[in-house]
Amino acid sequence: MHAETRNVARMPVWIRQNLGRDVHFPITARAVHGHRLHTVCEEARCPNRGECWSRGTATFMLLGDTCTRACAFCSVKTGRPAPADVEEPRRVAQACIDLQLDFVVLTSVNRDDLDDGGAGAFAASLRALRTRRGDIGVEFLTPDFRGVQLAAAALFAATLHDLPAAARRDLIWGHNVETVPRLYRTARKGARYQRSLDLLHLAARQPGVEAKSALMLGLGETRAEVLATLADLRAVGVSRLALGQYLRPGVDSLPVAEYLPPQVFADYELEARAMGFTWVKAGPLVRSSYHADEVQRHG
Secondary structure, rough: HHHHOOOOOOOOOOOOOOOOOOOHHHHHHHHHHOOOEEHHHHOOOEEEEEEHHOOOOOEEEEEOOEOOOOOOOOEEOOOOOOOOOOOOOHHHHHHHHOOOOOEEEEEEHHHOOOOOOOOOHHHHHHHHHHHOOOEEEEEEEEEOOOOHHHHHHHHHHHHHHHHOOHOOOOOOEOOEEOOOOOHHHHHHHOHHHHHHHHHHHHHHHOOOOEEEEEEEEEOOHHHHHHHHHHHHHHHHHOOOOEEEOOOOOOOOOOOOOOOOOHHHHHHHHHHHHHHHHOEEEOOOOOOOOOOOOOOOOOO
């Protein structure tokens, strides 16, 4: 029997959200709000906002706060988005300068209404960042670019090629498969598992690009399904992996089927490293951009 039948409601003792308000928290808040930017930290009600903002880090969400899809696990609002803001990349770059960031994660809502799926906003933000700070580390956490995957990959490659030589640094291209294939119809409206794998394969083939993905656990998946999904990710070239506990962001979202204890995440991390993933974060409160700037050395 799958865990999805349990629909547990009470959080276990090991779920401890960091609500800290360190000295850097208001500085981060001013940089985000002062430049009229959105963050996945706020829109997706991330449990790590207190910790990350207190460290002076944030995950900027491009292209507004309204998504064209309605994934059942997500709290970001769905509807008709506003037109893309051409000044947003400049404001993102300035916020990163104000925060003196060495590494930034850029994500976005799904923008199926745009001809390029929003790829142009990522490319413009990369250009704005790297022309001002050629040494800043950048991770893209993109949608699946339904129907325009090849064009998006070509645009990112061209953008890197056109930058000054000192700014042509490695890029992490992340796209989250989120869950196992069996649960896509329930959890990921408008998404397709194979489409996500196809995008990650494209990302991994780009020169100087590392591909990254993440899964939420506790939606009713089995251990065998998780391991099979990890094998699929390795097969298309994904080298970076994040595994975290699904936490229900609101009453209209999918219920939690199971809270996995920390040891289960530790076991999955060992399995992932044995498969060849070179960067792994696994734990109940891990999210795809959690400590994304961390350098891991193993071996």
